[in-house]
Amino acid sequence: MEITHHDAVKAPLWLLILLQGAVSAASLVVEIVAGRMIAPYVGMSLYTWTAIIAVVLAGFSVGHWWGGRIAALPTPRALRLAGWTMAGAAISTAAATLLLREASGPVLQTLTHPLAAITTLTAAAFFLPSLFAGVPAPILAVAAMRGRAQSERALGAMFAAGAVGAIAGTLLAGFLFVAWLGSVATLAVITATYALAAALFFRLGDVRRGEAVAASVGVVAAFAVGAAALAAPRICDRESAYYCIRTVHLMGAPGEEIRLMVIDHLAHGLSGEADPSLMLTDHGAMLDALPRMRMGGADFAAFVIGGGSYSVPRAWAERGVREVVVSEIDPEVTAQAVEDFWFAEGAADVLHVDARAALQASDRRYDVIVADAFHDIAAPAHLVTEEFFRLVRSRLTDRGVFAVNLIDYTGRLDALAAFVVTLREVFPSVEVWTDATPPAGNERRIFVLLASDTDSPVSAVDIRAPQVKRFAALDAGFLDAIIARKGARKLTDDHAPIARLMGLEPIID
Structure with a gap:
């Protein structure tokens, strides 16, 4: 032109x-x-x-x-x-x-x-x-x-x-x-x-x-x-550099309020005012009770990855646990827990840093390390790898136990198989605990994995969640069969496709 x-x-x-x-x-x-x-x-x-x-x-x-x-x-x-x-x-x-x-x-x-x-x-x-x-x-x-x-x-x-x-x-x-x-x-x-x-x-x-x-x-x-x-x-009560955070107000027993913390689109904790020790979700109940079972009634020091509504740290403070350190990357999540979820400042030592960085920065050892940061396809990949699990083991005492929650669908179990394979690379004993009732079809199921040097003294426990419910460890042979069928491979810092393994299930159940 x-x-x-x-x-x-x-x-x-x-x-x-x-x-x-x-x-x-x-x-x-x-x-x-x-x-x-x-x-x-x-x-x-x-x-x-x-x-x-x-x-x-x-x-x-x-x-x-x-x-x-x-x-x-x-x-x-x-x-x-x-x-x-x-x-x-x-x-x-x-x-x-x-x-x-x-x-x-x-x-x-x-x-x-x-x-x-x-x-x-x-x-x-x-x-x-x-x-x-x-x-x-x-x-x-x-x-x-x-x-x-x-x-x-x-x-x-x-x-x-x-x-x-x-x-x-x-x-x-x-x-x-x-x-x-x-x-x-x-x-x-x-x-x-x-x-x-x-x-x-x-x-x-x-x-x-x-x-x-x-x-x-x-x-x-x-x-x-x-x-x-x-x-x-x-939409958000608090909009931080990391998340959209909001509180949903629910009603429990007459006169008792229950509150649900929603971070982005996922429920991250359910708490009631009346009884801090009562867990209202399966994953909260297992993360509270299973480590205490492994400690055999003795006092312990704990490191908790992920604060959310702070239900477990609040319960352990109520029970008089000696030391609880929480790594919650977002200070606004902590502020919401203090404002709406009855978490008392000072009930735990809160670190507003990434959990992996926090564990790397100190050689402090704990009896219990709990990872409560995994929800559907939002699992942080750097917290599910062999390298991270080796860091966790180095920060456990001789009697220590690592408890990590996982959500998977019973018709798939690809993520569960990969978790077990990876944890077995690091820990002699890896147990998978869940609701003792058989699944119904391709059911969304909450699991808690316990990794340590020794097996648990029991294979089933009854826990209030909030009604009394039985949770049990899956048979090791059953886990071996799943791993073999899936051809599961360990997760590493170089390759941890956790979102794909968790599956592309419906956003709305």
Whole structure:
């Protein structure tokens, strides 16, 4: 295409570079925030981030293709059209929160397969913002080159501005916006950024009076949608750098309140006010009772991985356990437990660091180490490997026991088999405890694995959970048969596909 004076843009190159960097930064902020916003509905896992990245890149790709076609037009008209796409980015970004709220129910009820549900929900909320944000890049690059000497340098500067903007947006989202403003307010800031970009594009494109009026209406609409999103009821009681945390109030016996802690979309603990020693879930009951059974009534020192509602540390404090150290990476989880779950500050020594880092940092040895950080597809891979289990064993006393909970489906048991194989690489004795009743079909089942130097003195125990229930250790021959049938391999720091092993079961039971 022949370049004419009419095609050349009057704006200085620095302004085009600034626009490129700002739009790129804003689009990456939206991508990072997408992970936080979708977590309360489908959780945060490898599958979640895979879907988010794929959807956002698909939006950028379509936007770049569209922007390339627009860039072939005379520069002023191309810039005005870029302004319209920025108005679209502002409106669709502002609407993402409301779309998630409205679409989550129908999508999760219709699509029970996690990958389909996560991808569809992500696309519904974040494809359009990414598409619109992808349009200006080729338009700005062509505008920077037209009518300039050394246009190749201008093109390089525009590419560099996009990359620097993406880096800045990633850092701002991860270290500043989400932690200090929350996801909804962050999207409001991005809405304003896109609206300002739209105004600049219209100005650079010598917008006409009629278009200016329509553009103003679009910007007002974006701010109105953003205000509606900010005014909507909050999903999270606390939104931290790690999680969306909320408390669900339930009723137990007459006059007794029971509270459920939900982190992202998963239940992480159930507690009642009246009796701190009463566990209200199977996994809590086993993690409380089985280590005490192994200690034979003697006092002990314990290290607990994962705080949640702090039900087990609270119970052990009530029972007078000598020392309880809790590694809970998120201080906001602890604050929620203190505020809503009757956990008394000082009842345990709480470390707000990753459990693996905490164990590596000290050679302190414990009689009991409990890992209560595994929920469905959200299991932290670095806490399920042979290397981590060897670290755990090095921090146990001679009589020590490691108790770890695991959720698996009885029709699969791939994750259970891998856990057992890996623990057997490190510990002479590995037991798998669960509800003594036979499973019904492909049942979601909670297991607690005990690993130590010696076997338990009993093979079954009766525990209140909250009614008295019998829990038993699975037969070693049964475990061997599962391992052989599954061809289970140990989990290592190099390869720990725990999300795949846990299976792609329905998000909604």
